[in-house]
Amino acid sequence: MTEISTEQLMDRLGAAADALSRKVATMGDDDIRTATELPGWTRGHVLAHVSNVAGAVGRQAEYALRGETIEFYDGGQGGRTQAIEMAAGHSAAEHKANLEAGLQRVLPVLAGLSDEQWKLPISYRDGDIYGGGLALWRELVIHLADLNVGRGPETWSxxxxxxxxxxxxxxxxxxxxxxxxxxxxxxxxxxxxxxxxxxxxxxxxxxxxxxxxxxxxxxxxxxxxxxxxxxxxxxxxxxxxxx
Structure with missing residues (x-):
């Protein structure tokens, strides 16, 4: 397929973030505790994961702009799992706040990148910031479908x-x-x-x-x-x- 430009990617990220935020805004505590099709994961696990990914991609870009690389998650795979489990049981209000914080960390820094800065190296998949942006797009769209709130795969473009x-x-x-x-x-x-x-x-x-x-x-x-x-x-x- 034709490569997605950075401008197009930012448009897609903004739309995906807005769609997810709108759905999460309607959720209460009971909704958060509902199981998903992902083994062992409630909606709370999904939201904790997405919030963490958003923050992690933002961190990757922040460090890349300083000429440094850093692990995607503190503690690698074990740190990822621990962070999700610790946050999964949070209230709906806490999940909404955490998601907003993650998105507000990553979207502004990506929006401010020059064409050359998108190519800066990051540790995730030994790639660049552009690849991290694509990963965030995948996570936002796929995990919105996992929440089973009327935005399933049949809605994917x-x-x-x-x-x-x-x-x-x-x-x-x-x-x-x-x-x-x-x-x-x-x-x-x-x-x-x-x-x-x-x-x-x-x-x-x-x-x-x-x-x-x-x-x-x-x-x-x-x-x-x-x-x-x-x-x-x-x-x-x-x-x-x-x-």
């Missing part, structure tokens, strides 16, 4: 789905060539394995499946050698930390 499918291509097993046949769109091929599996259906369902989420439209059909088969088992999410 074509642009986001195509980007996400490209990012998640590494989830295709080494022995598999995945031929995606989204309705009304050009075919896409992921992977280089000898076993070809064709998957047809809605683009949003394909993106959801590759992201480990339930395809809400139920449209996916898989074939191999002209026979119906189960969807392939995917490899782990290709990420250093956030999921």
């Amino acid at each position: 074509k642009e986001f789905c195509l980007y996400l499918i490209s990012f998640l291509a590494d989830r295709v097993p080494a022995d598999t060539r995945l031929k995606l046949l989204p309705l009304g769109l050009e075919p896409m091929t992921l992977g280089v394995g000898e076993n070809t599996v064709s998957v047809q259906g809605m683009l949003t369902d394909m993106a959801a499946w590759l992201a480990g989420r339930t395809p809400t439209m139920g449209s996916l059909r898989a074939e191999a050698a002209a026979d119906s088969v189960e969807l392939p088992t995917l490899l782990p999410w290709p990420s250093a930390l956030p999921k």
Whole structure:
């Protein structure tokens, strides 16, 4: 797909942040405690994670502007898990405040970057600030869907789905060539394995499946050698930390 410009990325981040904030603003304490489809996670866990990611991406950019790099989370994977568990049980008001704080840390610093500063190195995935911005976009959009508040994968834009499918291509097993046949769109091929599996259906369902989420439209059909088969088992999410 065509690379998203930094201006477009900021627009997408602003829209995703606004959509998430609007939904969270309607939640009460009982809503926060509701379980999600993510194993062992309530909405509180999801919101704690997203707030932490927003703050972490902001921190990555702040340090990069000083010519330094720093861990995405203090304490790495263990620190990530501990921070989520500690904050998951907070009240709705606390989650709203934490989310706002995270977004207010990251969005202004990203908005103030020059074209060259977007290319500054950060520790996340040994990449640059631009890659951190894309990670935040993924987190905001996907985890809003995880909250199950009427903004599921069926609402994901074509642009986001195509980007996400490209990012998640590494989830295709080494022995598999995945031929995606989204309705009304050009075919896409992921992977280089000898076993070809064709998957047809809605683009949003394909993106959801590759992201480990339930395809809400139920449209996916898989074939191999002209026979119906189960969807392939995917490899782990290709990420250093956030999921």
